[in-house]
Amino acid sequence: MRSGHLFIISGPSGAGKGTLVKELIHRLPDLWVSVSATTRLPRPGERDGVDYYFLTLTEFEGRVRSGEFLEHAQVHGNSYGTLRTAVERRLAHGMDVILEIDPQGAFQVRKRMDRSRLIFVKAPSSEDLEKRIRNRGAETDEQIRTRMETSRREMELEGNYDHVVINDDVPRAVDELIDYIRSVSEPPDDQP
Numbered sequence: 001m002r003s004g005h006l007f008i009i010s011g012p013s014g015a016g017k018g019t020l021v022k023e024l025i026h027r028l029p030d031l032w033v034s035v036s037a038t039t040r041l042p043r044p045g046e047r048d049g050v051d052y053y054f055l056t057l058t059e060f061e062g063r064v065r066s067g068e069f070l071e072h073a074q075v076h077g078n079s080y081g082t083l084r085t086a087v088e089r090r091l092a093h094g095m096d097v098i099l100e101i102d103p104q105g106a107f108q109v110r111k112r113m114d115r116s117r118l119i120f121v122k123a124p125s126s127e128d129l130e131k132r133i134r135n136r137g138a139e140t141d142e143q144i145r146t147r148m149e150t151s152r153r154e155m156e157l158e159g160n161y162d163h164v165v166i167n168d169d170v171p172r173a174v175d176e177l178i179d180y181i182r183s184v185s186e187p188p189d190d191q192p
Contacts, residue, residue, distance in 0.1 A: 004091040005185045006113055008099045009177075010106040010150030011121035013076070014133040016167040020121060021100050023174045028181065032090045033098045037063070040078035043138050053083075071101065076146055080105065096185050103154045117184055119177065120161035124168040126151070140154035 009017050025031055037053040039060050048054045055063070060079045064072055070088075072081030082099055090097050100111065104120050123129040129151055133144050158164055163180050167173045 002071070002094050004093070004095040004097055005181075006087070006091060006097050006099065006109070006116040007119060007181060007184075008101060008106045008109055008116055009121060010101050010103050012037075012123070012129060012154045013102075013147045014129045014136075014151070015121045015123050016132065016170070016173075017100050017121045019170060020167060020173055020177060021098060024098070024177055024181075027174065027178060030096065031098050031181075032095045033100065034087050036080055036082055036101060037098075038078055038080045039113055040076075040080075043133045043136075063151060070112065071105040073102060073104035073108070075104065076143065076150065082109070096181065102115045103157050107160070117163070117180075118161040119180065120158050120164045121167050121173075122155065122158065122164065124128075124166055 005063065009021060011017055021033055025033055035049065035051070035053060037055050037060065039055055039057050040052075042048070042051070042054055046052065056077065060072075063069060063083075064081070068083055068085070069081040070084040072079060080102065081100060082105065087097055087099070088164060095127050099105075101109070103120075106111075108117055110118060124134060126148070130144065130148055133147055139147065165176050165180075
């Protein structure tokens with residue numbers, strides 16, 4: 001049995017990573033999307049264990065100390081992380097896995113799992129990015145400023161990724177993601 005492939009989708013807040021991943025799993029249902037853990041409060045409509053594992057800071061720190069995370073980082077004043085065992089188990093069973101995480105986490109995973117593929121998702125412009133963040137209606141002006149400052153730094157990392165997707169049109173961007181994933185995970189016709 002072949003090992004699964006690990007695809008890490010990251011980029012600035014507001015680039016539309018979550019939207020693309022939701023569409024991606026509708027079109028490629030054999031993909032498994034890891035659910036991240038976070039210490040931030042749920043946004044309206046988010047469910048524990050589905051959108052994130054919502055943990056207290058004490059719970060999160062305990063899991064860090066016990067080595068349960070594949071990666072973890074502080075982002076916008078909250079902790080985020082990917083639980084190691086669920087990802088490793090699915091890869092070992094031949095499943096392709098998607099991680100939707102921030103760039104800090106993406107590079108931590110790359111160091112630990114060098115065969116992972118990094119995909120950077122970005123908005124067409126900084127103005128579009130800020131508009132998307134504002135339209136969510138979930139952050140204060142100060143939080144939006146912080147996210148925009150972070151996004152400028154994250155955009156400088158784009159050249160360190162294996163593939164870049166500009167999320168200017170969701171169906172087109174999803175098609176591009178599918179083409180890239182298939183190019184990595186499906187062997188050429190002349191190989192067994």
